[in-house]
Amino acid sequence: GTRIIAVANQKGGVGKSTTAVSLGAALAELGYRVLVIDLDPQGNASTGLGIRHEAREVTVYDVLAAEAPISGAVVPTAIPNLFAIPSTIDLAGAEIELVSQFSRELRLRKAIEPLRSAGFAFVFLDCPPSLGLLTINALAAAEELIVPIQCEYYALEGLGQLLRNVRLVQQNVNPGLRLDGIVMTMFDPRTKLSEQVVEEVRRFFGKRVYETIIPRTVRLSEAPGFGQPITVYDPRSRGAESYRSLALEVATRKPIE
Amino acid sequence: GTRIIAVANQKGGVGKSTTAVSLGAALAELGYRVLVIDLDPQGNASTGLGIRHEAREVTVYDVLAAEAPISGAVVPTAIPNLFAIPSTIDLAGAEIELVSQFSRELRLRKAIEPLRSAGFAFVFLDCPPSLGLLTINALAAAEELIVPIQCEYYALEGLGQLLRNVRLVQQNVNPGLRLDGIVMTMFDPRTKLSEQVVEEVRRFFGKRVYETIIPRTVRLSEAPGFGQPITVYDPRSRGAESYRSLALEVATRKPIE
Numbered sequence: 001g002t003r004i005i006a007v008a009n010q011k012g013g014v015g016k017s018t019t020a021v022s023l024g025a026a027l028a029e030l031g032y033r034v035l036v037i038d039l040d041p042q043g044n045a046s047t048g049l050g051i052r053h054e055a056r057e058v059t060v061y062d063v064l065a066a067e068a069p070i071s072g073a074v075v076p077t078a079i080p081n082l083f084a085i086p087s088t089i090d091l092a093g094a095e096i097e098l099v100s101q102f103s104r105e106l107r108l109r110k111a112i113e114p115l116r117s118a119g120f121a122f123v124f125l126d127c128p129p130s131l132g133l134l135t136i137n138a139l140a141a142a143e144e145l146i147v148p149i150q151c152e153y154y155a156l157e158g159l160g161q162l163l164r165n166v167r168l169v170q171q172n173v174n175p176g177l178r179l180d181g182i183v184m185t186m187f188d189p190r191t192k193l194s195e196q197v198v199e200e201v202r203r204f205f206g207k208r209v210y211e212t213i214i215p216r217t218v219r220l221s222e223a224p225g226f227g228q229p230i231t232v233y234d235p236r237s238r239g240a241e242s243y244r245s246l247a248l249e250v251a252t253r254k255p256i257e
Numbered sequence: 258g259t260r261i262i263a264v265a266n267q268k269g270g271v272g273k274s275t276t277a278v279s280l281g282a283a284l285a286e287l288g289y290r291v292l293v294i295d296l297d298p299q300g301n302a303s304t305g306l307g308i309r310h311e312a313r314e315v316t317v318y319d320v321l322a323a324e325a326p327i328s329g330a331v332v333p334t335a336i337p338n339l340f341a342i343p344s345t346i347d348l349a350g351a352e353i354e355l356v357s358q359f360s361r362e363l364r365l366r367k368a369i370e371p372l373r374s375a376g377f378a379f380v381f382l383d384c385p386p387s388l389g390l391l392t393i394n395a396l397a398a399a400e401e402l403i404v405p406i407q408c409e410y411y412a413l414e415g416l417g418q419l420l421r422n423v424r425l426v427q428q429n430v431n432p433g434l435r436l437d438g439i440v441m442t443m444f445d446p447r448t449k450l451s452e453q454v455v456e457e458v459r460r461f462f463g464k465r466v467y468e469t470i471i472p473r474t475v476r477l478s479e480a481p482g483f484g485q486p487i488t489v490y491d492p493r494s495r496g497a498e499s500y501r502s503l504a505l506e507v508a509t510r511k512p513i514e
């Protein structure tokens with residue numbers, strides 16, 4: 001079946017969009033059919049996938065507001081096997097509009113139901129840096145959760161809050177949600193801090209932490225400016241190789257109970 | 258009088274907390290009495306100022322929920338002239354609780370009114386990475402806004418959304434709010450991207466962009482782990498010097514109409 005995976009962490013700038021785009025592209029390269037849904041009104045994942053603003057006619061906002069069938073929102077990217085549902089600034093309105101609706105946490109889950117039989121091996125949900133209704137909708141719609149954690153001191157602070165919210169979602173709307181894995185990002189060998197954060201996270205989460213560690217590289221930060229995932233922008237770079245290695249782990253690792 | 262300055266940008270990880278803490282500490286070093294209010298439930302600014310979790314008895318949550326007078330929430334830091342009102346994870350509840358209250362956007366503005374005659378030269382409001390009620394409360398309470406922008410491609414995307422919201426706040430709740438300045442952060446000379454982003458932002462915002470550019474340095478990312486602002490953790494570092502230079506600009510620059 002289709003694996004629906006939320007990429008979330010309310011801490012900002014930890015590499016959620018970069019991971020959804022790069023991991024998606026690396027899995028597409030392996031031959032899997034992949035869809036990335038952009039749930040952030042800033043639309044960074046849409047940009048990272050090369051979808052120009054003027055080409056975002058039907059977006060995830062239209063789908064959530066139940067105005068458009070989801071099949072009409074899926075667009076191809078320049079990469080074979082890789083598709084997207086883009087977002088625009090309009091999505092910021094959805095958080096406010098959803099608050100007063102019935103079963104507002106389940107809007108996305110219902111909307112993406114048809115995707116389960118659309119031939120996608122993976123569907124990634126890129127979340128904004130908050131635990132508001134858009135992220136809650138993603139956690140309610142997904143079976144798995146991948147949490148990027150930056151190798152920085154502040155990154156450790158929000159983990160308790162995130163886990164608490166995951167438990168709330170599991171208890172109230174989605175008992176099947178599983179924290180699949182933690183990916184350490186922006187590892188910088190110039191400082192002991194990176195190593196210390198990795199050790200701390202491994203001590204806390206054990207086997208849930210992927211073996212692959214994503215290094216901080218200039219090429220990864222440059223790729224969005226060209227609207228290309230790293231595997232296309234600089235295929236032989238450390239960034240591309242590390243996301244390929246992560247893709248193999250995600251594709252082959254058995255879920256941890 | 259007291260200058261009340263919000264530090265906001267809904268893009269995550271751009272250096273909001275690092276700027277509130279470091280700029281606050283550099284101004285305190287110059288002899289100004291400074292207060293930093295942490296409006297992010299993750300409590301990064303509180304940690305960066307060395308306020309241990311067990312010492313956060315009265316927080317900004319208690320103040321917003323109108324249970325505690327603001328004077329009881331102000332705590333000293335280890336740095337002379339530098340004070341804080343810390344936050345904890347409880348603050349995440351405030352966003353939900355505030356939604357149904359009367360004039361919910363003005364809770365903070367009313368609560369901090371007594372601070373205007375408490376001898377602070379500067380009050381910084383560190384915002385979470387979203388445009389929810391906590392950030393709107395900060396924009397409604399402040400007279401000035403400082404926006405940190407990371408020297409990265411994605412950082413340019415959210416600016417339109419931020420400016421639109423600032424205009425909404427100016428039109429509806431706080432006509433006196435002024436976008437004081439933009440501070441470019443995490444400049445990395447190894448990539449042309451940083452230079453290009455700075456040029457683009459200067460083209461768009463002109464004189465509102467501070468001359469001082471904050472470099473990406475390992476020491477700045479290490480300081481929060483020691484609970485010390487950079488001016489204390491490594492006083493001779495490039496990070497400390499750059500925030501001292503920013504402090505001089507903020508303290509002396511006349512507002513731009």
Ligand SMILES: Nc1ncnc2c1ncn2[C@@H]1O[C@H](COP(=O)(O)OP(=O)(O)OP(=O)(O)O)[C@@H](O)[C@H]1O
Pocket residue numbers: 011012013014015016017018019040044127128129185186187214215216217218220221222224267268269270386409410411412
């Ligand atoms: N491994 C890396 N090396 C260098 N730069 C990176 C890396 N991963 C991400 N970046 C850059 O760091 C910034 C933050 O990454 P990204 O936007 O993916 O994080 P995010 O968690 O999605 O942010 P937000 O919380 O705003 O949604 C971006 O400018 C991105 O290009």
Ligand SMILES: Nc1ncnc2c1ncn2[C@@H]1O[C@H](COP(=O)(O)OP(=O)(O)OP(=O)(O)O)[C@@H](O)[C@H]1O
Pocket residue numbers: 010011012013129152153154155268269270271272273274275276297301384385386442443444471472473474475477478479481
């Ligand atoms: N100039 C810098 N050089 C190196 N690292 C930095 C710099 N400024 C901030 N950092 C680090 O980058 C990360 C993001 O910075 P910070 O947490 O201050 O951003 P923020 O905008 O407050 O994030 P959030 O959106 O989650 O509130 C932190 O780990 C911080 O220590």
Ligand SMILES: [Mg+2]
Pocket residue numbers: 016017018040044045127128
């Ligand atoms: Mg993102």
Ligand SMILES: [Mg+2]
Pocket residue numbers: 273274275297301302384385
């Ligand atoms: Mg912050």
